[in-house]
Amino acid sequence: MAPMTSPTAELEPFPKTHLLGIGDLSPPDIDILLDRSDAWADRNALPDNKHAILRGRTQINLFFEASTRTQSSFEIAGKRLGADVMNMSVASSSVNKGETLLDTAVTLNAMRPDLIVVRHHGSGAVELLARKVANCAVVNAGDGSHEHPTQALLDALTIRRRKGRIAGLKMAICGDIAHSRVARSNILLLTALGAQVNVVGPATLMPPAVERMGVSVFGDMDSGIADADVVMMLRLQRERMSGMYVPSSREFFHYYGLNARRLALAAPDALVMHPGPMNRGVEIDSDVADGVQSVIREQVEMGVAVRMAVLEALSQNQARDNREPGR
Amino acid sequence: MSRFASAELGQRAVSAPLLFTNARLVDPKAGTDARGELLVADKRIVKTARKITSVPKGAETIDCAGAVVAPGLVDMQVHTGEPGAEHLETLGSASHAAAAGGITTFACMPCTDPVIDDPALVDFIQRRARDTAIVNVVPIAAATRGLAGTEMTEFGLLREAGAVAVSGGRQAIANARVMRQVLTYSRDFALPVIQAVEDADLAGEGVMHESEAATRLGLRGIPAAAELVMLERDLRLARLTGGRYHAGQLSAAESVDVLRRAKHDGLSVTGGVSVAHLTLNEYDIGAYRTFLKMCPPLRGEDDRQGLIAGLADGTIDVIVSNHDPHDVETKRRHFAESSDGAIGLETLLPATLRLVHSGDIELPALLAAMSTRPAELLGIDGGTLAPGAPADLVVFDPDTPWIVKPQDLSSRSKNTPYEDARMQGRVLRTIVAGRTVYEYAS
Numbered sequence: 149m150a151p152m153t154s155p156t157a158e159l160e161p162f163p164k165t166h167l168l169g170i171g172d173l174s175p176p177d178i179d180i181l182l183d184r185s186d187a188w189a190d191r192n193a194l195p196d197n198k199h200a201i202l203r204g205r206t207q208i209n210l211f212f213e214a215s216t217r218t219q220s221s222f223e224i225a226g227k228r229l230g231a232d233v234m235n236m237s238v239a240s241s242s243v244n245k246g247e248t249l250l251d252t253a254v255t256l257n258a259m260r261p262d263l264i265v266v267r268h269h270g271s272g273a274v275e276l277l278a279r280k281v282a283n284c285a286v287v288n289a290g291d292g293s294h295e296h297p298t299q300a301l302l303d304a305l306t307i308r309r310r311k312g313r314i315a316g317l318k319m320a321i322c323g324d325i326a327h328s329r330v331a332r333s334n335i336l337l338l339t340a341l342g343a344q345v346n347v348v349g350p351a352t353l354m355p356p357a358v359e360r361m362g363v364s365v366f367g368d369m370d371s372g373i374a375d376a377d378v379v380m381m382l383r384l385q386r387e388r389m390s391g392m393y394v395p396s397s398r399e400f401f402h403y404y405g406l407n408a409r410r411l412a413l414a415a416p417d418a419l420v421m422h423p424g425p426m427n428r429g430v431e432i433d434s435d436v437a438d439g440v441q442s443v444i445r446e447q448v449e450m451g452v453a454v455r456m457a458v459l460e461a462l463s464q465n466q467a468r469d470n471r472e473p474g475r
Numbered sequence: 476m477s478r479f480a481s482a483e484l485g486q487r488a489v490s491a492p493l494l495f496t497n498a499r500l501v502d503p504k505a506g507t508d509a510r511g512e513l514l515v516a517d518k519r520i521v522k523t524a525r526k527i528t529s530v531p532k533g534a535e536t537i538d539c540a541g542a543v544v545a546p547g548l549v550d551m552q553v554h555t556g557e558p559g560a561e562h563l564e565t566l567g568s569a570s571h572a573a574a575a576g577g578i579t580t581f582a583c584m585p586c587t588d589p590v591i592d593d594p595a596l597v598d599f600i601q602r603r604a605r606d607t608a609i610v611n612v613v614p615i616a617a618a619t620r621g622l623a624g625t626e627m628t629e630f631g632l633l634r635e636a637g638a639v640a641v642s643g644g645r646q647a648i649a650n651a652r653v654m655r656q657v658l659t660y661s662r663d664f665a666l667p668v669i670q671a672v673e674d675a676d677l678a679g680e681g682v683m684h685e686s687e688a689a690t691r692l693g694l695r696g697i698p699a700a701a702e703l704v705m706l707e708r709d710l711r712l713a714r715l716t717g718g719r720y721h722a723g724q725l726s727a728a729e730s731v732d733v734l735r736r737a738k739h740d741g742l743s744v745t746g747g748v749s750v751a752h753l754t755l756n757e758y759d760i761g762a763y764r765t766f767l768k769m770c771p772p773l774r775g776e777d778d779r780q781g782l783i784a785g786l787a788d789g790t791i792d793v794i795v796s797n798h799d800p801h802d803v804e805t806k807r808r809h810f811a812e813s814s815d816g817a818i819g820l821e822t823l824l825p826a827t828l829r830l831v832h833s834g835d836i837e838l839p840a841l842l843a844a845m846s847t848r849p850a851e852l853l854g855i856d857g858g859t860l861a862p863g864a865p866a867d868l869v870v871f872d873p874d875t876p877w878i879v880k881p882q883d884l885s886s887r888s889k890n891t892p893y894e895d896a897r898m899q900g901r902v903l904r905t906i907v908a909g910r911t912v913y914e915y916a917s
Contacts, residue, residue, distance in 0.1 A: 171691070250807060270809030271693035272763030292811070294693030332693055356696055357687035 154201055154460065155187040162461035166278050166286040169295035170336040178304070178337060181454070184461055185305050189453035192228075201460055202231035205262040209235045210252065211289070212268040217424055217448070218289050218299075222265045225455035231263065249273060253280035262466060263459055265289050285462035287455075293327050299423055300333035302454040304341070306447050307378055310419055315342030320373040320414070321363075322348040323382035323404060323431050324393075326355045330423045331382055335361050348372030349404060352393045353384075369404050376414040380421045381406050381432050389430070397430045407433040411441065419443050479571055479885075480912040482609050490910040492516035492534035494527060495870070498544040503843035504859035513544055515866040518908040522862050539870055542903055545842050546858050547579025547610075547867035548824060549849040551640075552669070552723055552747065552795035554816070556887075557603060558596075559588025564800040564887045566600070567607035572798070572820040572886040574913035577869030577902040580611040580850075580857060581798075581820070585622065586644035592617035592628045594636035601637050609912040610905070611867070613639045613855060618657050618668060624648050627657060630664045639853040642669035642723070645770065647705050649675060651712065658718025667719040667745070667852055670709055672730070673771055677701040682811045684726075684757045684774040692763065694810060697772050699727035706730050710737045713744050721852060722746040724797060726771035728781020735790040745852055746790065748782050749797040750819055750826045751892055755779075759892070765806050765813035767892045769797070786844060787836045793849045794841075796823040800888030817892045821884050826893060828873055828900035838873065866909035875901035 160180050164172065173181075191197075207226040211219050219235060226233040238252060249268070256264060257280075264286050266274045271292030278286040290296040308314055319338055325331045325347045338345050339362040347358060348366045359365050366372030373379050389397045411420065420432075420442045428434045437444060493515040500511045500523055514521040516531055530536075550573065556563035566583065573581050583600060585591035591600060597614045604612035616638035620626045622645075630641060641661060647670055648654045654670075661668050678701040683689050685696025706722055710733065713720040725731060725746050734746045751769060756776045760767045767773060785791040799816030806813050819826075827845065830836045847858030856865050879896045881889035905913040 249809065268809065270811050272811075273809035275762055276807075276809055292693050292809075293695075329693060332691070355690040356685050356698075358690055360687040361691065 154199070155191040156184045156457065156460065159184050159187060161464055165462070165465060167297055167458055167462065168275050168278060168286065168288045170297045170300050170333045170340070171295065175340050178340060181301055181457060181461065182305055182308060184457040185301060185450070185454040186309065188456045189305065189309070189450060192453055197228050198230065199228060200230045202226065202229040202463055205231045205463055206260070207231040207233045207263040207265065207459065208256065208259070208261045209233065209265045210238065210256070211236070212238045212249070212273070213290070215267055215290070218267065221448070221451045222289060222455050225452050225459055226263070228452070229456055229459055231459070249277060250280060253277050257282050262463060263287065268292065283466070285466060287458055287462065290329055292329065293332070294329050295333045296329040297333050298451070298454050298458060299330050300337040301458070302447055302450040303334055303380065303421060303423070304337055305450045305454055306421065306443050307419065309450070310443060311377060314338060317343045317377040318346070318375060318415070319343050319378045319380060320346045320348055320376040321380045321382065322369060322372065322406065324353045324384045324388060325349050325358060325382070326353045327385065327388065328382045334380065335363055339363065346372045346376065350394055369410060370413055373410060373414045376418055378419045378421060379406060379411065379414050383423065383425065383427060384431050401430050405429070405431055405433060406436050408435055411436055417441070421447060423447070477575065477916055478914045479574060480609050480910060482567060482570070482607050492531045493866070493906070493909060494530050494534050494536045495544050496536055496538050497541055498539040499541060500860060501543050501545040501839055501842055502860040503546065503839045504847045504861065506839050508839055513860065515868070515906070515909045518866050520860060520862055520864045520866050523860050537904070542870050542872045543838070544868055544870050546846040546860060546864070547869050547905065547907065548577050548845045549853070549855070549857055550578045550581040550796050550798070550820065550823060550845070551793055551849040551853055552584060552797050553581040553820065554584045554586065554799040556800060557587065558599070562887070563802055565607065566604050566612055568885065568887040569798065569820060570604070570608035570610045570612065572818070572884065573610045574905045575885045575902060576821040577824045577871055577905050578610060578820055579867035579869065579905060579907045580613060580855065582613045582615050582639060582853060584644060585615055585617040585642060590617050590622050590644070591615070592620050592622070594629065594632045597633055597636040597638050610907050613637070613853060615640045615642050615669065617641065618643050618648060619653065622646070624650055624653060627660060630661055630666055634664045634666055638666070639855060640667045640669050640721070643671060645671055646675060647671050647673055651708060654709065655712050655716060658712055658716040658720060661718050662716070665719070665854065667721045669721045669723045671770070672702050672705045672709065672722045672725065674701045674704045677704055682768065682772070683760060684772045686757060686775055688757045688760070699729060699774065699778070702727050702730050702771055703733060706733055710742065710744060713737070713742050717743070720744045724749050724752065724771060724795065725782065725791065726752050726774050726778060728778045731781050731785030731790050735785065738790065745792040747793040747795050748786060748791050749795050750823050751797070751817060752779065753782055753786065753794065754826045754829055755892060763810040765808065765810055766817055766890045766894065768810060768813055768815055769799070769817055770815040783830060783835050787840065792844065793852065794823070794827055794844045796820050800886060801890045802888050806890050816890070818884070818886045818888055818890055821886065822879060822891060822893050822898070824869070824871060824902060825898035825900045831873065832899055866906060868906040869902060870904040871900060871902045873900045875899070877901055
């Protein structure tokens with residue numbers, strides 16, 4: 149027998165129709181999602197995780213870019229809430245990628261989904277799709293180098309549950325900042341909630357004027373992670389290690405890889421985080437990735453809770469706005 | 476609504492003499508701005524005066540009610556889809572948009588399919604324009620075969636066929652040796668060489684101005700240096716060769732400084748700017764508005780201010796629409812994948828009038844950059860109200876407010892960056908060779 153009550157029943161509702169980026173959210177909006185995610189994380193630790201909250205709702209995971217972890221995390225989240233979840237992987241090799249995107253929107257509208265989770269290689273593509281779908285909540289599961297809001301939320305939840313707060317903490321985000329949507333969403337979220345954020349990486353992987361986003365830029369990793377409460381490593385794509393951005397993975401690891409010696413420069417109880425999938429020996433040493441300070445496994449767990457909270461919160465708005473209650 | 480002349484009789488039609496009364500006559504060539512009357516007969520301006528008493532029989536009187544009468548605008552950088560992409564724009568449809576914008580002559584760029592790199596194709600453009608366009612069209616020929624940037628075209632024969640300039644098209648002529656030869660060879664034919672000033676390698680995968688805005692949007696940037704590197708190289712080659720170099724569109728404030736120094740050193744070089752770069756900046760892109768994606772990209776507000784200053788002090792010679800029609804197929808995509816370019820013929824004058832309303836530039840100087848100067852650069856008649864000049868005229872009220880609605884625009888493509896923008900200033904009538912080709916009726 150599935151439990152009918154939601155652990156978030158007493159919590160404040162989330163006031164938005166879609167979740168397109170952290171940039172659209174106010175600090176209270178972020179807190180609302182974190183509180184609701186926190187409640188789901190507690191609930192998920194108990195047995196019997198099949199709920200009826202999204203029963204009768206259709207969730208489509210529309211992935212224009214392959215992603216095993218994010219897609220399965222959203223799939224588990226939707227299924228635990230009782231939604232009918234469908235995964236659509238759209239080949240991104242075709243030259244008419246943009247055409248496919250809007251054609252897909254038309255097709256999707258005809259299927260009348262309630263929730264669409266979208267990942268796309270183009271910055272802004274999810275927003276474009278959100279403007280074209282009708283009566284349906286859109287969740288950005290990563291668009292180009294722009295945003296990956298649920299990743300930033302799950303990172304923040306992990307930190308909050310470990311450290312009890314975000315405000316005043318010292319963060320170091322390290323690696324390929326320029327191409328990382330995870331970095332952008334995290335910078336927006338962490339600075340909005342009052343953390344001090346350092347970004348660390350070679351100048352070729354630093355986006356222009358990133359200091360205008362309220363972060364301090366470090367080319368030297370040792371000073372960038374000194375006394376940090378959280379060291380967040382980013383994935384460096386293989387194709388960026390062959391000369392145009394960094395000359396080799398060997399040189400990159402030498403200067404920007406997280407190893408035990410460097411980690412010792414951070415606060416003694418610093419958390420080590422990575423959004424995955426990891427390149428062991430390129431950006432992070434295996435000893436550190438699997439060490440006592442690593443919360444990488446916990447991030448994955450929090451991911452499911454955050455995505456359940458987001459899907460539930462957005463569907464509640466639909467129920468209020470344009471759905472018959474109890475549909 | 477508005478009325479256009481038919482293209483069938485074209486410019487061979489005979490029109491009655493026209494007397495414009497109650498006009499504010501702005502002659503950018505003479506630098507005058509005064510109330511008066513203007514008489515047109517036999518396709519030419521007969522005279523201007525405070526009051527014209529001897530009027531030929533059968534003359535039609537047009538009471539301008541205080542509106543401006545000025546030389547018709549000359550837009551020296553326009554893309555149409557003819558030949559090859561007529562679904563986007565034909566010479567005919569572009570000419571309607573031009574007429575509605577007070578443009579009486581436009582120069583069409585050679586980046587069509589096929590590329591205009593052969594005298595027969597220059598002739599084709601002229602014949603198609605004669606048969607289908609309601610304003611004057613002058614062709615710009617490709618400077619290299621197929622715009623491939625390697626072999627020069629026949630500048631002399633192209634000139635004889637009617638080409639008014641040569642250009643590398645949308646891309647810069649990247650090879651310095653080829654550019655040197657183009658600038659050297661063009662001297663004997665007095666053809667300006669119009670260059671798209673951007674280093675393609677440095678621009679790389681960039682899709683907008685490299686700045687905080689691009690970083691926040693997660694879009695790759697194009698640094699201003701991509702323009703400066705090419706401009707400084709080209710000016711060095713212009714110094715070496717003495718060729719007539721024209722930078723098609725500048726986008727960065729520093730480029731204006733570079734061009735200013737080159738002019739100060741006595742080089743015969745000139746520069747243009749598009750109306751978009753004078754009136755919009757990177758933040759107008761907002762949430763990934765692809766109609767504001769263009770090449771060169773819209774840059775920062777400091778750049779925009781630098782361009783305005785360069786226009787006001789004469790460093791920048793001409794304003795172009797850089798009219799570039801695109802349809803949903805290529806524009807309704809996500810930002811990085813969407814095509815570059817915006818239409819601009821019909822909004823050229825109203826949008827640039829913002830600079831007059833904001834006090835940045837005087838009206839005669841603004842109009843000079845859109846009529847007198849481009850006519851001089853291309854070596855064509857126009858840009859003046861002097862007796863004997865062609866009767867290519869625009870009548871406009873600089874103050875009438877209106878809102879841009881894409882569906883009301885005459886262009887076949889609707890990719891305007893000014894969708895729903897408020898404009899102040901409206902073209903009331905456009906006259907080509909003494910014949911009214913457009914008349915606004917509210």
